[in-house]
Amino acid sequence: MRSDLAPGGMFPDLELPDHNRVVRSLRELAGGDPLVLTFFRGWWCPKEQAFFRELVRLQDQAEVAYTRMVSVSIDPPEVLAAFRAGLDARWTFLSDSGREHLDDLGLREPTDTVHHPYLPTTFVLTPGLVIHSVYNGYWFWGRPTMEELRQDLRSVTRALRPDWAVAG
Amino acid sequence: MTWCWFAPVESLVGGELAAAAIVSGDGAPGGLLAAWPAGRKPVAHALRMDVRIVDPSGDRCWVSLVLADRGRAPIFDDVAVSAALRAVLRGPAPDAVSTLVRDSTHFAGAVTVRRHDPGLIADDPFARLAPQRVIEVAAGLFGRTAAAPGPGTQRYSGHPWPVAGFDA
Numbered sequence: 001m002r003s004d005l006a007p008g009g010m011f012p013d014l015e016l017p018d019h020n021r022v023v024r025s026l027r028e029l030a031g032g033d034p035l036v037l038t039f040f041r042g043w044w045c046p047k048e049q050a051f052f053r054e055l056v057r058l059q060d061q062a063e064v065a066y067t068r069m070v071s072v073s074i075d076p077p078e079v080l081a082a083f084r085a086g087l088d089a090r091w092t093f094l095s096d097s098g099r100e101h102l103d104d105l106g107l108r109e110p111t112d113t114v115h116h117p118y119l120p121t122t123f124v125l126t127p128g129l130v131i132h133s134v135y136n137g138y139w140f141w142g143r144p145t146m147e148e149l150r151q152d153l154r155s156v157t158r159a160l161r162p163d164w165a166v167a168g
Numbered sequence: 169m170t171w172c173w174f175a176p177v178e179s180l181v182g183g184e185l186a187a188a189a190i191v192s193g194d195g196a197p198g199g200l201l202a203a204w205p206a207g208r209k210p211v212a213h214a215l216r217m218d219v220r221i222v223d224p225s226g227d228r229c230w231v232s233l234v235l236a237d238r239g240r241a242p243i244f245d246d247v248a249v250s251a252a253l254r255a256v257l258r259g260p261a262p263d264a265v266s267t268l269v270r271d272s273t274h275f276a277g278a279v280t281v282r283r284h285d286p287g288l289i290a291d292d293p294f295a296r297l298a299p300q301r302v303i304e305v306a307a308g309l310f311g312r313t314a315a316a317p318g319p320g321t322q323r324y325s326g327h328p329w330p331v332a333g334f335d336a
Contacts, residue, residue, distance in 0.1 A: 020261050022314045029317045031332040063254070063319040070317075081259070090257035091318040 001121065001136070002106040011037070011129040014101055016072065016094040019081040026129060029070050029092055034132075034156040035125040036062070036149060038071045039107055039118040043083040047140050048120065056087050058146045063090070067153055074099055074117050109138070124152040132156050170331045173204040174217035174268065174279065176233070181210055186224040188309035201231070201309055215276050218266035218331045223311025229263065230289045231305045232280040236298035241274040244323060248297055249275045253321040253329060255293035260285065261315035265330070267294070272326045281310045 069091035080093040120137035137143035187202035204210040263281045270276035278294035316330035325335045
Protein backbone atom coordinates (compact mmCIF):
# COMPACT_ATOMS: atom_id res chain seq x y z
CA MET A 1 0.00 0.00 0.00
CA ARG A 2 1.18 3.53 -0.72
CA SER A 3 2.86 4.95 2.36
CA ASP A 4 0.78 8.15 2.36
CA LEU A 5 -2.46 6.15 2.63
CA ALA A 6 -2.22 6.29 6.39
CA PRO A 7 -4.12 8.13 9.12
CA GLY A 8 -3.82 11.87 8.56
CA GLY A 9 -3.09 11.46 4.84
CA MET A 10 -5.37 12.57 2.05
CA PHE A 11 -7.12 9.89 0.04
CA PRO A 12 -7.17 10.66 -3.71
CA ASP A 13 -10.51 11.76 -5.14
CA LEU A 14 -11.03 8.76 -7.43
CA GLU A 15 -13.50 8.98 -10.30
CA LEU A 16 -15.02 5.67 -11.37
CA PRO A 17 -18.30 4.40 -12.85
CA ASP A 18 -20.85 3.25 -10.30
CA HIS A 19 -23.03 0.15 -10.50
CA ASN A 20 -25.32 2.14 -12.85
CA ARG A 21 -22.35 3.06 -15.11
CA VAL A 22 -22.52 6.71 -14.00
CA VAL A 23 -19.09 8.20 -13.25
CA ARG A 24 -18.89 9.34 -9.63
CA SER A 25 -16.17 10.94 -7.54
CA LEU A 26 -15.39 10.01 -3.96
CA ARG A 27 -15.73 13.61 -2.84
CA GLU A 28 -19.20 13.84 -4.37
CA LEU A 29 -20.21 10.53 -2.80
CA ALA A 30 -18.93 11.57 0.63
CA GLY A 31 -20.80 14.87 0.47
CA GLY A 32 -20.52 16.38 3.94
CA ASP A 33 -20.51 13.08 5.81
CA PRO A 34 -18.01 10.51 7.12
CA LEU A 35 -17.26 7.80 4.55
CA VAL A 36 -16.51 4.09 4.95
CA LEU A 37 -14.56 3.14 1.82
CA THR A 38 -13.96 -0.56 1.17
CA PHE A 39 -11.82 -2.07 -1.55
CA PHE A 40 -12.64 -5.73 -2.09
CA ARG A 41 -11.45 -8.64 -4.19
CA GLY A 42 -14.74 -9.41 -5.91
CA TRP A 43 -18.09 -11.06 -5.56
CA TRP A 44 -16.60 -14.56 -5.82
CA CYS A 45 -14.47 -14.35 -2.68
CA PRO A 46 -16.03 -16.06 0.39
CA LYS A 47 -14.16 -13.69 2.69
CA GLU A 48 -15.76 -10.72 0.97
CA GLN A 49 -19.17 -12.34 1.17
CA ALA A 50 -18.72 -12.81 4.94
CA PHE A 51 -17.44 -9.26 5.41
CA PHE A 52 -20.17 -7.69 3.32
CA ARG A 53 -22.87 -9.47 5.28
CA GLU A 54 -21.52 -7.54 8.27
CA LEU A 55 -21.44 -4.26 6.33
CA VAL A 56 -25.06 -4.78 5.33
CA ARG A 57 -25.92 -5.01 9.03
CA LEU A 58 -23.97 -1.81 9.68
CA GLN A 59 -25.92 -0.16 6.87
CA ASP A 60 -29.06 -0.23 9.02
CA GLN A 61 -27.31 2.15 11.40
CA ALA A 62 -25.42 4.15 8.78
CA GLU A 63 -28.68 4.98 7.02
CA VAL A 64 -29.84 7.02 10.01
CA ALA A 65 -26.41 8.30 11.06
CA TYR A 66 -25.53 10.66 8.18
CA THR A 67 -22.75 8.34 7.08
CA ARG A 68 -21.82 7.25 3.55
CA MET A 69 -20.47 3.94 2.36
CA VAL A 70 -18.68 3.18 -0.92
CA SER A 71 -17.22 -0.13 -2.13
CA VAL A 72 -14.74 -0.59 -4.99
CA SER A 73 -13.69 -3.67 -6.93
CA ILE A 74 -12.49 -4.70 -10.37
CA ASP A 75 -15.88 -6.23 -11.20
CA PRO A 76 -17.74 -4.61 -14.10
CA PRO A 77 -20.75 -2.43 -13.20
CA GLU A 78 -23.39 -5.01 -14.06
CA VAL A 79 -21.68 -7.59 -11.84
CA LEU A 80 -21.46 -5.06 -9.02
CA ALA A 81 -25.15 -4.27 -9.48
CA ALA A 82 -26.03 -7.94 -9.16
CA PHE A 83 -23.75 -8.45 -6.13
CA ARG A 84 -25.18 -5.31 -4.50
CA ALA A 85 -28.75 -6.42 -5.12
CA GLY A 86 -28.08 -9.90 -3.79
CA LEU A 87 -26.65 -8.44 -0.60
CA ASP A 88 -29.46 -5.89 -0.25
CA ALA A 89 -26.78 -3.22 -0.06
CA ARG A 90 -28.09 0.29 -0.56
CA TRP A 91 -24.82 2.17 -0.91
CA THR A 92 -22.76 2.96 -4.01
CA PHE A 93 -20.44 0.40 -5.60
CA LEU A 94 -17.70 1.63 -7.94
CA SER A 95 -16.13 -0.35 -10.74
CA ASP A 96 -12.42 -0.19 -11.57
CA SER A 97 -12.68 -2.92 -14.17
CA GLY A 98 -9.85 -1.22 -16.07
CA ARG A 99 -7.67 -1.44 -12.94
CA GLU A 100 -6.85 2.26 -13.38
CA HIS A 101 -6.10 2.96 -9.73
CA LEU A 102 -5.01 -0.41 -8.44
CA ASP A 103 -1.26 0.08 -8.86
CA ASP A 104 -1.27 3.81 -8.19
CA LEU A 105 -2.83 3.15 -4.80
CA GLY A 106 -0.52 0.21 -4.18
CA LEU A 107 -3.56 -1.95 -3.57
CA ARG A 108 -2.92 -4.85 -5.96
CA GLU A 109 -3.67 -8.18 -4.27
CA PRO A 110 -0.35 -10.05 -4.50
CA THR A 111 -1.48 -13.67 -4.63
CA ASP A 112 -4.48 -13.75 -6.97
CA THR A 113 -2.87 -13.81 -10.40
CA VAL A 114 -6.13 -14.81 -12.10
CA HIS A 115 -8.41 -11.89 -11.24
CA HIS A 116 -5.75 -9.29 -10.34
CA PRO A 117 -8.12 -7.77 -7.78
CA TYR A 118 -7.83 -5.11 -5.12
CA LEU A 119 -6.17 -5.90 -1.82
CA PRO A 120 -9.06 -5.94 0.65
CA THR A 121 -8.68 -2.65 2.50
CA THR A 122 -11.08 -0.51 4.49
CA PHE A 123 -10.63 3.21 5.06
CA VAL A 124 -12.66 5.51 7.27
CA LEU A 125 -12.48 9.01 5.80
CA THR A 126 -13.64 12.48 6.73
CA PRO A 127 -15.85 14.30 4.19
CA GLY A 128 -12.70 15.99 2.89
CA LEU A 129 -11.18 12.52 2.29
CA VAL A 130 -8.67 12.78 5.12
CA ILE A 131 -7.86 9.27 6.29
CA HIS A 132 -8.95 8.57 9.86
CA SER A 133 -8.18 4.85 9.94
CA VAL A 134 -7.04 2.01 7.68
CA TYR A 135 -7.59 -1.74 7.93
CA ASN A 136 -5.64 -4.20 5.79
CA GLY A 137 -7.94 -7.17 5.21
CA TYR A 138 -5.59 -9.48 3.33
CA TRP A 139 -5.99 -11.79 6.30
CA PHE A 140 -9.63 -11.81 7.26
CA TRP A 141 -9.02 -10.84 10.87
CA GLY A 142 -7.28 -7.70 9.69
CA ARG A 143 -10.62 -6.31 8.67
CA PRO A 144 -12.48 -3.97 11.01
CA THR A 145 -15.23 -5.30 13.19
CA MET A 146 -18.43 -3.33 12.99
CA GLU A 147 -17.71 -2.12 16.52
CA GLU A 148 -14.36 -0.73 15.38
CA LEU A 149 -16.08 1.06 12.51
CA ARG A 150 -18.68 2.45 14.91
CA GLN A 151 -15.91 3.79 17.14
CA ASP A 152 -14.15 5.36 14.14
CA LEU A 153 -17.38 6.92 12.90
CA ARG A 154 -18.13 8.28 16.35
CA SER A 155 -14.72 9.93 16.42
CA VAL A 156 -15.05 11.43 12.94
CA THR A 157 -18.60 12.58 13.58
CA ARG A 158 -17.67 14.14 16.94
CA ALA A 159 -14.99 16.22 15.22
CA LEU A 160 -17.25 17.03 12.27
CA ARG A 161 -20.53 18.12 13.85
CA PRO A 162 -20.31 21.43 15.72
CA ASP A 163 -23.44 20.62 17.69
CA TRP A 164 -22.18 17.23 18.94
CA ALA A 165 -22.12 18.51 22.52
CA VAL A 166 -25.72 19.74 22.42
CA ALA A 167 -27.03 16.33 23.37
CA GLY A 168 -24.47 15.94 26.12
CA MET B 169 -29.56 26.70 -2.89
CA THR B 170 -30.44 23.05 -2.67
CA TRP B 171 -34.19 23.16 -3.09
CA CYS B 172 -36.81 24.84 -5.21
CA TRP B 173 -40.58 25.20 -5.24
CA PHE B 174 -42.61 22.75 -7.32
CA ALA B 175 -46.31 22.54 -8.21
CA PRO B 176 -48.77 21.43 -10.86
CA VAL B 177 -50.47 24.53 -12.28
CA GLU B 178 -52.96 25.37 -15.00
CA SER B 179 -50.82 28.15 -16.49
CA LEU B 180 -47.57 29.97 -15.88
CA VAL B 181 -47.58 32.33 -12.92
CA GLY B 182 -44.21 33.97 -13.55
CA GLY B 183 -40.71 33.55 -12.23
CA GLU B 184 -40.42 29.87 -13.13
CA LEU B 185 -37.03 28.17 -13.21
CA ALA B 186 -38.58 25.78 -15.70
CA ALA B 187 -41.97 24.42 -16.67
CA ALA B 188 -43.35 21.77 -19.00
CA ALA B 189 -46.73 20.59 -20.19
CA ILE B 190 -48.28 17.34 -19.10
CA VAL B 191 -48.74 15.72 -22.51
CA SER B 192 -50.49 12.48 -21.68
CA GLY B 193 -51.13 10.06 -18.91
CA ASP B 194 -53.98 9.23 -16.64
CA GLY B 195 -56.77 11.09 -18.41
CA ALA B 196 -56.85 13.96 -15.95
CA PRO B 197 -56.71 17.49 -17.38
CA GLY B 198 -53.26 18.35 -18.68
CA GLY B 199 -51.88 21.53 -17.29
CA LEU B 200 -48.26 22.15 -16.42
CA LEU B 201 -45.63 21.14 -13.94
CA ALA B 202 -43.45 24.02 -12.85
CA ALA B 203 -40.50 24.81 -10.60
CA TRP B 204 -39.54 28.14 -9.05
CA PRO B 205 -36.45 29.34 -7.17
CA ALA B 206 -36.34 29.07 -3.40
CA GLY B 207 -37.71 32.15 -1.71
CA ARG B 208 -41.21 33.55 -1.87
CA LYS B 209 -43.78 30.79 -2.34
CA PRO B 210 -45.16 31.15 -5.90
CA VAL B 211 -48.54 29.42 -5.40
CA ALA B 212 -50.28 28.32 -2.23
CA HIS B 213 -49.97 24.60 -2.95
CA ALA B 214 -46.26 24.68 -3.94
CA LEU B 215 -43.98 22.14 -2.28
CA ARG B 216 -40.23 22.08 -1.78
CA MET B 217 -38.24 19.78 -4.12
CA ASP B 218 -34.57 18.96 -4.79
CA VAL B 219 -33.49 21.64 -7.28
CA ARG B 220 -30.96 19.29 -8.89
CA ILE B 221 -33.66 17.41 -10.77
CA VAL B 222 -34.72 20.58 -12.62
CA ASP B 223 -33.16 21.05 -16.05
CA PRO B 224 -34.73 23.38 -18.63
CA SER B 225 -32.92 21.39 -21.34
CA GLY B 226 -34.15 18.05 -20.03
CA ASP B 227 -35.89 15.68 -22.44
CA ARG B 228 -39.48 14.50 -22.43
CA CYS B 229 -40.02 11.91 -19.71
CA TRP B 230 -42.37 9.75 -17.74
CA VAL B 231 -43.13 10.99 -14.26
CA SER B 232 -44.64 9.34 -11.23
CA LEU B 233 -46.19 12.17 -9.27
CA VAL B 234 -47.21 11.21 -5.75
CA LEU B 235 -49.00 13.88 -3.73
CA ALA B 236 -50.16 13.36 -0.16
CA ASP B 237 -53.11 15.39 1.11
CA ARG B 238 -52.19 17.56 4.07
CA GLY B 239 -54.54 15.68 6.38
CA ARG B 240 -53.30 12.23 5.35
CA ALA B 241 -49.58 12.82 4.95
CA PRO B 242 -47.38 10.46 6.97
CA ILE B 243 -44.48 11.90 8.89
CA PHE B 244 -41.06 11.43 7.29
CA ASP B 245 -40.05 9.22 10.20
CA ASP B 246 -42.89 6.78 9.51
CA VAL B 247 -41.47 3.32 8.87
CA ALA B 248 -43.44 3.20 5.61
CA VAL B 249 -41.58 6.26 4.34
CA SER B 250 -38.23 4.74 5.39
CA ALA B 251 -39.17 1.54 3.56
CA ALA B 252 -39.96 3.50 0.39
CA LEU B 253 -36.63 5.34 0.57
CA ARG B 254 -34.79 2.03 0.97
CA ALA B 255 -36.62 0.66 -2.06
CA VAL B 256 -35.51 3.65 -4.13
CA LEU B 257 -31.91 3.12 -3.02
CA ARG B 258 -32.08 -0.56 -3.98
CA GLY B 259 -32.89 0.47 -7.54
CA PRO B 260 -33.19 0.31 -10.46
CA ALA B 261 -32.23 3.95 -10.13
CA PRO B 262 -34.60 6.42 -11.81
CA ASP B 263 -33.34 9.25 -14.00
CA ALA B 264 -34.18 11.63 -11.17
CA VAL B 265 -36.09 11.56 -7.91
CA SER B 266 -37.03 13.94 -5.14
CA THR B 267 -39.36 13.75 -2.24
CA LEU B 268 -41.62 16.75 -1.69
CA VAL B 269 -41.76 18.74 1.53
CA ARG B 270 -44.56 20.91 2.88
CA ASP B 271 -43.37 21.41 6.46
CA SER B 272 -40.60 20.25 8.77
CA THR B 273 -42.18 16.92 9.60
CA HIS B 274 -44.44 15.43 6.96
CA PHE B 275 -43.90 13.56 3.71
CA ALA B 276 -45.84 15.58 1.12
CA GLY B 277 -45.10 13.43 -1.91
CA ALA B 278 -42.46 12.57 -4.48
CA VAL B 279 -41.46 13.07 -8.10
CA THR B 280 -39.80 10.17 -9.90
CA VAL B 281 -38.53 10.58 -13.47
CA ARG B 282 -37.75 7.83 -15.96
CA ARG B 283 -37.13 7.88 -19.71
CA HIS B 284 -36.17 4.37 -20.75
CA ASP B 285 -38.23 2.11 -18.51
CA PRO B 286 -41.83 3.38 -18.61
CA GLY B 287 -42.95 0.03 -17.22
CA LEU B 288 -41.08 0.78 -14.01
CA ILE B 289 -42.64 4.17 -13.46
CA ALA B 290 -45.89 2.76 -12.10
CA ASP B 291 -43.94 0.60 -9.66
CA ASP B 292 -42.93 3.61 -7.61
CA PRO B 293 -42.30 2.81 -3.92
CA PHE B 294 -43.74 6.20 -2.96
CA ALA B 295 -47.07 5.20 -4.52
CA ARG B 296 -47.59 2.98 -1.47
CA LEU B 297 -47.81 6.14 0.65
CA ALA B 298 -50.18 8.44 -1.22
CA PRO B 299 -52.16 8.73 -4.48
CA GLN B 300 -50.05 8.47 -7.64
CA ARG B 301 -50.39 9.97 -11.12
CA VAL B 302 -48.30 8.51 -13.93
CA ILE B 303 -47.89 11.15 -16.59
CA GLU B 304 -45.79 11.99 -19.60
CA VAL B 305 -44.19 15.40 -19.35
CA ALA B 306 -42.83 17.49 -22.21
CA ALA B 307 -39.19 18.47 -22.50
CA GLY B 308 -37.94 21.43 -20.51
CA LEU B 309 -38.35 20.62 -16.83
CA PHE B 310 -36.72 17.46 -15.53
CA GLY B 311 -33.09 16.44 -16.01
CA ARG B 312 -31.04 13.46 -15.01
CA THR B 313 -29.18 13.05 -11.74
CA ALA B 314 -26.87 10.39 -10.39
CA ALA B 315 -28.41 7.96 -7.94
CA ALA B 316 -28.49 8.97 -4.29
CA PRO B 317 -25.22 7.75 -2.75
CA GLY B 318 -26.85 5.70 0.00
CA PRO B 319 -27.42 4.32 2.46
CA GLY B 320 -28.82 7.46 4.10
CA THR B 321 -32.56 7.79 4.48
CA GLN B 322 -32.61 10.76 6.83
CA ARG B 323 -33.26 14.31 5.70
CA TYR B 324 -30.77 17.09 6.37
CA SER B 325 -32.25 20.18 8.06
CA GLY B 326 -35.72 19.23 6.83
CA HIS B 327 -34.75 19.41 3.16
CA PRO B 328 -36.38 17.13 0.60
CA TRP B 329 -34.55 13.80 0.39
CA PRO B 330 -32.04 13.17 -1.20
CA VAL B 331 -30.74 16.74 -0.76
CA ALA B 332 -27.64 16.41 1.43
CA GLY B 333 -25.88 18.77 3.77
CA PHE B 334 -26.90 20.63 6.90
CA ASP B 335 -27.57 24.34 6.76
CA ALA B 336 -24.61 26.30 8.08
